[in-house]
Amino acid sequence: MKSIDGDIGRAERLQAQAEATDGSRKTASIVWLGYDAPQGIATDATETKWADNAREPLGNFIQGIEEANHVGSGVNQTLLGHSYGSLVVGETMSMHIDLPVDNAIMVGSPGVGVDHAKDLNISPDRVFAATSDHDLINLAPPTSRDPLASGVTPAGPAAAFEAPSADDPATRRALGHSSRIYDALQVGSAPTQPGGGLSTVRDASGTSVHHTWSTEPLPQDERAAAVERAQTFFQSAGWTVRRAPTVEGTPAVVAGHPRDRTVAQVAASTTGAVRVAVTTPATGPASADV
Incomplete structure (x- = not known):
């Protein structure tokens, strides 16, 4: 839990930047940690089981946000996954056909478990990805369903x-x-x-x-x-x-x-x-x- 302050800080900066970009809209930024995340880049994170176990609770959480804001109220939801979290996002979106997600952003991703953006069940032009030139994840092949296929996942905030x-x-x-x-x-x-x-x-x-x-x-x-x-x-x-x-x-x-x-x-x-x-x-x- 030592890295939670860093996660919350990034969420706050993201929200501030969104509101600065378009002050006519209100933005909420939420850090979701409702699953057992892998702890090691060369051990736990070479397995997809953590993402497999996360897709149901994350899907329920996203659906709950939509219902709390009243379905059809025009709330625009963006799901952002960093590092191994991008696999969690990919697994969740690919397994839920009607998930109320408007945009998906993958940052420093080892792969999202699908071959094409369209497999995430939203328009491909609403799927975005970004990686630093010096991020070690550039060396990793895209993650497949094989437990070893993701290779080495880049370090999270605690590394x-x-x-x-x-x-x-x-x-x-x-x-x-x-x-x-x-x-x-x-x-x-x-x-x-x-x-x-x-x-x-x-x-x-x-x-x-x-x-x-x-x-x-x-x-x-x-x-x-x-x-x-x-x-x-x-x-x-x-x-x-x-x-x-x-x-x-x-x-x-x-x-x-x-x-x-x-x-x-x-x-x-x-x-x-x-x-x-x-x-x-x-x-x-x-x-x-x-």
């Missing part, structure tokens, strides 16, 4: 990012996994991009080391072949492997290590590169050879 220590065991594990993935891809790497490289993430579940990097630009068929080689490597090494859809077209590989709980993503990017993200918990085997 902090810092530079990792070079001699930290988790750093060595993350770099060790990245090195083996690099060997499996069999293509050159590109210089570190903004938002890439190593970082330590601290949130409610503990501490993780995150390593992201990209290959050199490749033709589409070579990108697809590199992703396939990554899948072959993960399977031969005993990782749990899932495929997830991407905007680029080539399904991404999302893999979970059987012992140290590392989650790795290998995804072809529309920029022409193959992007790799490795997240490993701070607690785990001391050796990088896992």
Whole structure:
């Protein structure tokens, strides 16, 4: 509950900006936390069960607001989801055909559980999405119904990012996994991009080391072949492997290590590169050879 002040503060600023934009209308901003939210970006948030369990209570809440304001009174309702919350919004809207929502906004989203905006049961031109250029979620493929397919969800308000220590065991594990993935891809790497490289993430579940990097630009068929080689490597090494859809077209590989709980993503990017993200918990085997 420590992050609730930040959530309320954002809601207040959102309301103030809406009223400043159009002073002829009254605006109410509500923070809804009526479900058990995932606490860890590399653990709980790789599962869709939290969103599955939230869609019924959130749907009832939205319907209750409509009824409290008298159906047909002209109240315009906008549903905004941030990070994992955008999956909650997507699940709720896709499962309720007549939900009284006029607009949907997804911020820093790993995916919303549907393939097209029209599947959210409102006009596609009333669905909006925004992500910071440096948000780690840019490395994640869109979330599908598979528990592992969402990959790593970006940190919420309670998370902090810092530079990792070079001699930290988790750093060595993350770099060790990245090195083996690099060997499996069999293509050159590109210089570190903004938002890439190593970082330590601290949130409610503990501490993780995150390593992201990209290959050199490749033709589409070579990108697809590199992703396939990554899948072959993960399977031969005993990782749990899932495929997830991407905007680029080539399904991404999302893999979970059987012992140290590392989650790795290998995804072809529309920029022409193959992007790799490795997240490993701070607690785990001391050796990088896992």
